[in-house]
Amino acid sequence: MTATPTIHTPSAPPTLLTPAPDLFARRADRLRQLAPAQALGPWLDWLAALCTAQHRAFEQEGSVPHNDIGATTAMGSAALLGRIAAIRWTLISALPTDRCAGVGPRWELAPSDLASHIERNLLLAQAATIGTGRDYEDVLTAAAMQVAWTADARRSQAVGTAADANAGTCPHCGSAALGSILLAGGGLAGLRYQECCLCGCRWNTVRARCTLCAAGSVVDYLSLEDAHPAVAAETCDQCHGYTKLFFQSKAIQVEPLADDVATLALDVLVGERGYARTAPNLFLCEGEAA
Ligand SMILES: [Zn+2]
Ligand SMILES: [Zn+2]
Incomplete structure (x- = not known):
């Protein structure tokens, strides 16, 4: 046997x-x-x-x-x-x-x-x-x-389902994502989660894919390099939009809402390249992001 x-x-x-x-x-x-x-x-x-x-x-x-x-x-x-x-x-x-x-x-x-x-x-x-x-x-x-x-x-205690992965909006409250965080610990290293701008829930999303139009392999990355190495803009040549990625591996304390407000220079840089922002940050006032 x-x-x-x-x-x-x-x-x-x-x-x-x-x-x-x-x-x-x-x-x-x-x-x-x-x-x-x-x-x-x-x-x-x-x-x-x-x-x-x-x-x-x-x-x-x-x-x-x-x-x-x-x-x-x-x-x-x-x-x-x-x-x-x-x-x-x-x-x-x-x-x-x-x-x-x-x-x-x-x-x-x-x-x-x-x-x-x-x-x-x-x-x-x-x-x-x-x-x-x-x-x-x-x-x-x-x-x-x-x-x-x-x-x-x-x-x-919202629990996700398989259908919630890669969702375009928050599976809990339906709001849009502020951006995505790439986690570095807790058994989730290397995984990407979009973060809801309103309730703070995070949902799993595949990497290297535009979350705005799900176009696939046409994304590129721009960053402020040494000034803010933990933040990058993921730009899409299909829909000409961008969202920000926040890398825990480069700064364990990185926090999407806070680091977004602190990297508005990146929005300017990406905007000059012709990409438009649609991701909301409820702490931004007029003129701080365009
Ligand atoms: Zn939400
Ligand atoms: Zn796109």
Whole structure:
């Protein structure tokens, strides 16, 4: 009698990664790390303070039972409006009073104005437009929405399916990707995940393929080289779009939202070559990316 050979099949990588509980704290750390070398340093420092406030609000969200899970996709609901208003207030209360010149919170915001800011952010999150006319209040409202959407993603423990791999939009909330991260550890080394600009979920995507049009082997890479070796723009000659790749192997602390804001010079470089950006970053204001 011969032994039945054991065929070892490596387990498939997870198709969907829910956001880590310290997502916002890590973003704050990375923004503080990047700020000193940046012309936009004061803005990055302020965003770091905003992310720290998000972390605090996120911890509060986690301790509050919500009966309206899923309300984050039901735009216009009173529950969603009240929830975002409450988180916005927590963020404002936690922010330092000294900040970039010319920006500051409006302590009171009419519900109709808040609903308008939410709607604008949802449009941007779906890559409907890239930040034209965005202002400070849009960023603050986006920060509150990220807390709510991320809390819901964590609470639902979203589990991916094979069909979610290579999806064009977030399998959890349907928003567009901010960019892609190539992981370096945790048994996932070398794997590429797109990251949702709103809820922070990541979904597995094959490498060396345009995520905007799935055209295949026509992508090329541009970077700022020594200035930001962990970030590259993946350009596509089929759709003439680009998205950013963030390499953990070159900087283990790399964080897509933070490193995107810190590499706007790369957007300029790629734009001069004729490629257009559609990937949304809810922390960008008008004129910071085109
Ligand atoms: Zn999402
Ligand atoms: Zn393409």
